[in-house]
Amino acid sequence: MRIPWPQRVVSRFLLLQLVIASGVTVLATGLFLAPLGAQLDDQAMRRALAIAQTTASPEVAETLLGSPAAPGGPVQAEAERIRRATGAEYVVIMDRRGVRWSHTATGQIGRVVSTDPSGALAGREVMEIDSGTLGRSARGKVPLRDARGRIVGAVSVGIEYETVRGRLLAAIPGLLAYAGGALAMGALAAYLISRRLQRQVHDLAFSDIAALLAEREAMLHGIREGVVALDAEGRVRLINDEAQRLLGVGNEAAGRPLDEVLGEGRTADVLAGRVSGDDLLTVRGPRVLVANRMPTDDGGAVATLRDRTELEQLGRELDSTRGLIDALRAQDHEHANRMHTLLGLIELEMYEEAADFVTEVAGVHRVTAEEVTQRIHDPLLAALLVGKATVAAERAVALRLADGTLLPDRLVDPRGLVTAVGNLVDNALDAAAGSPDAFVEVALYARGREVVLRVTDSGPGVPVAQRESVFTEGWSTKELPTHGKRGLGLALVRRLAERQGGTVQVGDGASAGAEFTVVLPEALTSGPEQEGRDVSAVRR
Numbered sequence: 001m002r003i004p005w006p007q008r009v010v011s012r013f014l015l016l017q018l019v020i021a022s023g024v025t026v027l028a029t030g031l032f033l034a035p036l037g038a039q040l041d042d043q044a045m046r047r048a049l050a051i052a053q054t055t056a057s058p059e060v061a062e063t064l065l066g067s068p069a070a071p072g073g074p075v076q077a078e079a080e081r082i083r084r085a086t087g088a089e090y091v092v093i094m095d096r097r098g099v100r101w102s103h104t105a106t107g108q109i110g111r112v113v114s115t116d117p118s119g120a121l122a123g124r125e126v127m128e129i130d131s132g133t134l135g136r137s138a139r140g141k142v143p144l145r146d147a148r149g150r151i152v153g154a155v156s157v158g159i160e161y162e163t164v165r166g167r168l169l170a171a172i173p174g175l176l177a178y179a180g181g182a183l184a185m186g187a188l189a190a191y192l193i194s195r196r197l198q199r200q201v202h203d204l205a206f207s208d209i210a211a212l213l214a215e216r217e218a219m220l221h222g223i224r225e226g227v228v229a230l231d232a233e234g235r236v237r238l239i240n241d242e243a244q245r246l247l248g249v250g251n252e253a254a255g256r257p258l259d260e261v262l263g264e265g266r267t268a269d270v271l272a273g274r275v276s277g278d279d280l281l282t283v284r285g286p287r288v289l290v291a292n293r294m295p296t297d298d299g300g301a302v303a304t305l306r307d308r309t310e311l312e313q314l315g316r317e318l319d320s321t322r323g324l325i326d327a328l329r330a331q332d333h334e335h336a337n338r339m340h341t342l343l344g345l346i347e348l349e350m351y352e353e354a355a356d357f358v359t360e361v362a363g364v365h366r367v368t369a370e371e372v373t374q375r376i377h378d379p380l381l382a383a384l385l386v387g388k389a390t391v392a393a394e395r396a397v398a399l400r401l402a403d404g405t406l407l408p409d410r411l412v413d414p415r416g417l418v419t420a421v422g423n424l425v426d427n428a429l430d431a432a433a434g435s436p437d438a439f440v441e442v443a444l445y446a447r448g449r450e451v452v453l454r455v456t457d458s459g460p461g462v463p464v465a466q467r468e469s470v471f472t473e474g475w476s477t478k479e480l481p482t483h484g485k486r487g488l489g490l491a492l493v494r495r496l497a498e499r500q501g502g503t504v505q506v507g508d509g510a511s512a513g514a515e516f517t518v519v520l521p522e523a524l525t526s527g528p529e530q531e532g533r534d535v536s537a538v539r540r
Contacts, residue, residue, distance in 0.1 A: 017186070017187075017189075017190030017193070017194070018186075018187055018190055021182075021183055021186030021187060021190060022183060024186070025179045025182055025183045025186070026179075028179070028182075041129060041138060044138035044159045045127035045128065045129070045138045045139065045140060045159075046127065046140070047138075047140075047159055048088065048127070048137075048138050048139055048140030048157045048158060048159045049125060049127050049140030049141075049142065049157070050140070051082065051086045051088055051091070051140065051157040052091075052125075052140040052141060052142045052155045052156065052157040053125075053140075053142050054082070055078075055079070055082050055091055055093070055155045055157065056142045056143065056144045056145070056154075056155040058145065058146055058147040060075065060078060060093065060144065060155075061144050061145060061146040061147070061152050061153070062146060062147070063075050063078065064093060064095065064101055064144065064152060064153055065146065065152060069095075069099060069100070069101045069109055069110045070109065070110075071106035071109050073101070075093050075101040075102050076101065076102040076103075076106070076109060078093075078102075079091040079092070079093050079101075079102030079103075080102070080104075083104070086157075088157050088158060088159055089104070089137050089158045089159055089160040090103065090104045090137075090156075090157070090158045091155070091156075091157050092113065092155070092156040092157075092158075093144065093153060093154075093155050094113055094117060094153050094154050094155075094156070095152065095153040096121060096151065096152060096153055097112070098112045098113050098117045098121070099111065099112055099113075100112075100113055101153075113156065115130055115139075115156070117141065117154050117156070119141065120141035120142055120143050120154035120155075120156070121143065121151060121153075121154050122143075123143050123151060124143070125140070125141065125142050125143075126139070126140070126141040126142075127139070127140050127141075128141075137158035137159055137160055138158065138159040139156060139157065139158050139159075140156075140157050141154055141155070141156045141157075142154065142155050223240075223242065224242055225242060225304055225305065225306055226239075226240065226242045226243030226244075226245075226246045226247070226289075226304065226305030226306070226307075227239070227240045227242070227243055227302065227303070227304055227305075228240075228243050228247075228258075228271060228302070228303045228304075228305070229296075229300065229301075229302050229303075230258060230271070230272070230300045230301050230302075230303070231298070231299075231300045232298060232299030232300050233257075234257055234258050234259070234272060235255060235256060235257050235258070236253050236254050236255065236256055236257075236258055236261055237254070237255075237300065238254065239251075239253050239254060242305075243305055246284065246287060246289055246305050246307055247261075247262065247267070247284055247305070248284065248285055249261055249262070258271060258272055259272070266282045266283070266472060267282045267283075267284045267289070267291075270282050270291045270293070270303075271291060271293065271303045273293055273295070273301060278292060279291075279292060280292070283491050283492060283495050285495070285499075286495070286499070287307055288307075288308050288492075289305050289306065289307060289308070290305070290306045290308050291303055291304070291305050291306075292304050338357075341357065342354055342357060342358065345357065369386050371401065372385045372386050372389070372401065375401055375405045375406050375407070375444075376401075376405070376407050376444060377407060377408050377409035378407060378408075378409050378411050378414050378417075379409075380414050380415070380418050381407065381411075381414065381417065381418060381421060381444070384418055384421060384422055385399070385401075385421070385425075385442065388422075388425050388429070391429065392429055392440060395429060395433050395438075396433070396438060397429055397432050397433055397438040397439060397440055398437075398438065398439040398440070399425070399429075399439075399440050399442070400439065400440075400441055400442070401441070401442055401443070401444075402441050402442065402443035402454070402456075404443065404445055405442070405443050405444050405445055406444075406445055406446070407444045407445060407446060407451065408446060408524065410524045410525045411451070411523060411524060411525075412522065412523055412524065412525055413500070413523070416496050416500070417451065417453070417520070417523070419492060419493070419496060420453060420493045420496050420497070420518055421442070421444075421453060421455075423489035423490065423492060423493050424453070424455040424489075424490075424493060424516050424518070425440060425442065425455060426489065427489060427490065427516075428440040428455050428456070428457035428459070428513075428514075428516075429457075430459075431457045431459025431460065431513065431514065432457040432458045432459045432513065435458045435459055435460075435512075435513075436458075437458060438458050439457070439458050440455065440456070440457045440458075441455070441456045441457075442454070442455055443455075443456075446524055448524075449521070449522050449523065449524045449525075449526065450519065450520065450521045450522070450523065450524070451519075451520045451523035451524060452517070452518070452519055452520075453517070453518040453519075453520070454515060454516070454517045454518075455515070455516045456509040456510065456513060456514070456515040456516075457509065457513040457514055457515075458509075458511070458512055458513045459512075459513045459514060460513070461508055461509070461512065461513050461514045462506050462514045467506050467507075470490050470506060471490050471491055471493075471494045471504065472491065490504075490516075493516075493518065497518050497519070497520060500520050500521065500522065500523060501521050501522065502518065502519045502520040502521055502523075503518070503519050504516065504517070504518050505517050
């Protein structure tokens with residue numbers, strides 16, 4: 001019948017620790033007893049050898065040579081005296097033929113010894129555990145020499161082996177007491193560790209932990225939100241699939257420092273907690289991300305990432321649409337005024353004045369559209385600038401193209417350039433609105449395959465101390481728009497330029513305000529049309 005294991009982690013851990021502690025105690029006890037028995041045997045044999053060496057004196061040798069082998073002889077008497085004095089089991093003195101001259105059992109005197117005496121008779125000292133007529137014993141044998149050093153016999157001394165076993169058995173209770181104490185200390189330590197483990201795992205069973213792990217893996221890799229877990233040293237402890245996609249990293253990010261994985265920048269600062277706040281915006285590659293960070297009890301943190309690139313684009317489109325709606329509403333009001341004016345001229349039969357008025361009104365819009373399309377050959381950019389001109393007019397800001405503006409229809413990434421122009425013009429309109437003689441000037445021209453974009457406004461300009469901060473995600477001096485956060489337009493422009501190997505700079509305009517310059521190398525496809533004459537016309 002199989003004994004069931006406890007399911008709770010603490011109970012199983014405690015049981016395993018007790019089994020391990022018991023096994024180690026038994027093993028250590030056995031390993032100690034084995035050499036102890038051998039050590040006691042060696043001590044008994046050396047004791048027997050020492051008694052034999054003391055007995056084998058020249059006087060005993062002379063006595064052996066000068067008396068017969070008899071139970072009451074002087075050799076027997078000397079051997080018994082030594083046996084009683086040392087506590088040996090027996091002291092046997094023999095001649096060169098192996099015949100006993102002394103023995104504990106007097107009947108054995110005069111007989112040949114039962115064990116081989118050749119080693120001692122050959123002049124060697126022998127130690128052994130052997131069985132003889134008196135049973136198993138620890139023996140020591142030495143040669144018996146006369147005064148001239150001749151071997152005349154041998155001395156064999158035995159120590160009763162039961163005495164050795166008795167000493168060994170006597171040592172076991174004390175050893176078991178120490179082993180029991182060690183086992184008790186191990187059990188106490190296992191209990192204390194298990195209690196601490198119980199608090200850490202919240203007294204869960206192994207099946208519960210396995211289920212939680214499986215659910216966590218499914219949740220982390222199934223949700224459409226990026227999750228990055230960091231330890232106390234700032235290393236990436238966990239990163240799910242969505243976070244890898246949003247941050248543009250792979251599985252190798254786990255276990256590495258966050259700054260090494262992401263490099264320097266706002267994204268690393270936000271995830272590392274060097275920038276505090278909720279719903280922090282950051283730009284990673286082409287994506288606009290919203291990050292939140294929650295510290296953990298062990299000194300680490302868990303950060304979540306949401307992709308709001310599409311939402312941000314929709315928000316900007318909504319802002320643009322609302323701007324166009326406001327412009328159209330104003331145009332509708334202005335158109336109604338013009339129609340009323342035209343109707344009044346007709347009713348007053350001022351036909352020539354009415355014709356001139358219609359020609360003037362229609363000509364202004366036609367001239368603006370024609371000027372843009374003649375200089376900007378890309379249809380997306382041209383349409384954008386025409387629409388921005390209408391919005392600018394409604395806000396009492398003059399939007400004009402700089403002298404020398406000329407851009408061919410060979411853009412590699414027209415949508416990216418539309419984003420850059422739209423963001424810069426919007427910022428310029430916000431800055432210029434309300435200033436005296438408000439204007440925004442746009443310069444777009446090609447130098448070989450390089451495109452240069454320059455937007456100048458009549459606003460207050462950008463202080464020198466803030467010229468780097470304006471490109472930081474989330475930084476803005478404006479109020480929040482209806483769709484959420486500000487501070488992304490210039491950051492997106494910089495990211496666009498950097499992805500194409502270009503640069504973005506801000507400085508002072510020629511007369512007033514700020515001037516943003518974007519340089520995009522390799523922004524035009526190669527073609528037969530040469531732009532040398534266009535470059536020569538740009539701001540000599």
